[in-house]
Every structure is written in C-alpha cells, then in structure tokens.
Amino acid sequence: MPTTETFWNQLGAYNEDTLPLQIVMMIAAAVLTYFVFAKASARANILMKILLSFAFAWTGIVFFLIYARSIVSAGASPLFIIIAILFALDIFKKKIKFRLPATGWQRYLTILLILLVFLYPVIGMALGHSYPETCMPMVPCPLTVFAITLVAAAIPHVDRKVYVFLLPWAICSLPKCLGALDCYEDCILFAAGVYGLAMLVKNWKTIGARQVDG
DSSP, X not given: OOOHHHHHHHHHHHHXXXXXXXXXXXXXXXXXXXXXXXXXXXXXXHHHHHHHHHHHHHIIIIIIIIIOTTTSOTTHHHHHHHHHHHHHXXXXXXXXXXXXXSSSHHHHHHHHHHHHHHTHXXXXXXXXXXXTSSOOTTSHHHHHHHHXXXXXXXXXXSXXXXXXXXXXXXXXXXXXXXXXXXXXXXXXXXXXXXHHHHHHHHTHHHHHHHHHHO
C-alpha cells in the first residue's frame, strides 16, 4: 500500500499527462450512455463495448503499469486487461445488452450511480482534493462504478464472467471508506460493488438460464 501522498501524486501525474484522452472518453461515455438507455440499438451496444474495452485496456496497461505501479498490489493490471478482453469478446458473443431498467428503484439507482461517476471530481473537490490530484470519471475507480452499473442494469442480458471480474476491485475498496489514502469518494465504488454483488447473487440462475438459451 503506498502512502497517501504517493497515491495522489501519481494520480495527479496521470491526469495531467492524459487529460485530453480522458475528456474524449468521458464525453463518449456520456453520449453512449444516453443512447443505450434512451435509444437502445445494436450499434450503440457495440460502441459501448468498444469504449469499455478500450478504457479498461488503457487503464490496465498505461495507468497501472506506467503511472501507478506503487498504488496497488500485483494483480490490478491483469484484472483490468481481462475485463477489457471480455468486453471485446462480447461484441461478437452478444450476451450483454445494455439498457435502463424500465421501472422501479433499480431504474433510479442506475441513474444516480451514473451521475455519481461523472460527479467524482466534484465530490473529490468537496472532500478537499483539487485538480490534478482528484479522481476523474475515467480513472480506475469511477470507471469500475460505470461498468458495474451498466452490467447490473442489463440483467439478465449479461455475461457472468465480465460481471464477476468487475466486483473484486469494488469490494476491495472498503478500506478507503474507513480512511485509507484519504479517498472517501471511493465509498461510491464500494457501494456499487455491494449493489452489483447483491444483484448478481439474486439473479445468478436467471442469468445462467438466459445464457444457455441464447
């Protein structure tokens, strides 16, 4: 575990060097979220998987192997790269069909979590962090919140392998909720992980039956 200063310094260096790409990914994420939720189509579904695959691959390779080798223990880079590969494969397997739940509490929670992804830097600033040492929407933790929210909303049209690989990064963020690295904004990540895990357990058989059928 790095020191708090090292954590924020490395995140700040990454933000400064990659801000233009992060802005492009953030805009793409916002636009594609609108289309998969409001105007669902096969094309929007494919484009979202391409974006997620690229974002997780970029994070696994560039963020963890170049900028943040001291931020986390071994395993973060392979985890994000595996997720990237699984999203890419699903372009052809077509198990995941992103959508906004039609009614009920899950619809509103999905919208809330997506909004919190884009509000991560604002929340971080309210907690005392200033740019560049703040969590932008497409760095590992909010990116994971984004992906978990999308796959949970897509149930039962999801790939259980993608879903399962997304959860460890979220569940292991609990120490941050208790003050580790002065990163309290990652309570959002932990909450998304608990929600995602609960939805996966609740719908495990239904998801499996859908995959067998389709």
